[in-house]
Amino acid sequence: xxxxxxxxxxxxxxxxxxxxxxCVERLQTGQPVTSLGEFEFESGLTLSxxxxxxxxxxxxxxxxxNRVIKSNQRASIFQxxxxxxxxxxxxxxxxxxxxxxxVKVDGSFTSKDINKIGDLKGxxxxxxxxxxxx
Numbered sequence: 709x710x711x712x713x714x715x716x717x718x719x720x721x722x723x724x725x726x727x728x729x730x731c732v733e734r735l736q737t738g739q740p741v742t743s744l745g746e747f748e749f750e751s752g753l754t755l756s757x758x759x760x761x762x763x764x765x766x767x768x769x770x771x772x773x774n775r776v777i778k779s780n781q782r783a784s785i786f787q788x789x790x791x792x793x794x795x796x797x798x799x800x801x802x803x804x805x806x807x808x809x810x811v812k813v814d815g816s817f818t819s820k821d822i823n824k825i826g827d828l829k830g831x832x833x834x835x836x837x838x839x840x841x842x
Contacts, residue, residue: 764783765779766779766800782805788802796812801836
């Protein structure tokens, strides 16, 4: 009987985990993301962050379901990392590969090393600046 109770607890725990996996968390623009999941901003954009065999794989998806940003860095999921969408630029910073800013150029986003973004550096979110300093 004790085994059945333990099994029931495990099954209930798995059910809770599986039922939460399809949730989309609502975020304010500028709110940092430091965990895996689906995050929807008030603008209708969705940020998807998944573990792809130990690599952080993130995408920004528009209201029509089009992927407007797809990560191309190979940042480890096991290092510290942070993503911030400020409404215009997607900022990504990782303890192992450094930091990039996804900037819209000629209608599409392109990633730029944070050290090479010139004037935009002054617009860097406070959370990203503090993350880099650590």
